[in-house]
Amino acid sequence: MSDSQEQLLALRRSIDNIDAALVHLLAERFKFTQQVGHLKATTGLPASDPDRERVQIERLRGLAIDSHLDPAFAEKFLNFIVAEVIHHHERIASEKVPD
Numbered sequence: 001m002s003d004s005q006e007q008l009l010a011l012r013r014s015i016d017n018i019d020a021a022l023v024h025l026l027a028e029r030f031k032f033t034q035q036v037g038h039l040k041a042t043t044g045l046p047a048s049d050p051d052r053e054r055v056q057i058e059r060l061r062g063l064a065i066d067s068h069l070d071p072a073f074a075e076k077f078l079n080f081i082v083a084e085v086i087h088h089h090e091r092i093a094s095e096k097v098p099d
Contacts, residue, residue, distance in 0.1 A: 026081075029081075030085075030088075033085045033088065033089075034088060034092070036085075036089070037085075037088055037089035037091075037092040037093070038092055040089055040092075040093065041089070041092045041093040041095075041096040042096065047086050047089035047090045047093060048086050048089075053082055056078060056082075057075055057078055057079070060074050060075065060077075060078045061074055061075055
């Protein structure tokens with residue numbers, strides 16, 4: 001195997017490790033957002049919180065800039081996650097039976 005092929009395999013292994021870590025982090029994040037969804041459903045709060053979402057987007061854009069990541073990409077990524085979280089919260093709220 002050539003040096004460049006070995007280097008490519010090593011880089012891909014590192015990427016694979018990062019992908020695995022991202023999946024695990026997303027799973028942990030969604031465990032907490034599910035808890036938030038249950039809390040919102042039991043207290044009658046809406047599934048979406050536009051003010052929080054706006055603050056989070058700005059915070060993530062700043063982190064992206066500091067990390068030399070395209071802030072537009074970071075915003076799209078967070079918007080995707082937030083949309084999924086809201087969907088989960090709406091589903092949780094629709095399944096809650098009033099006491």
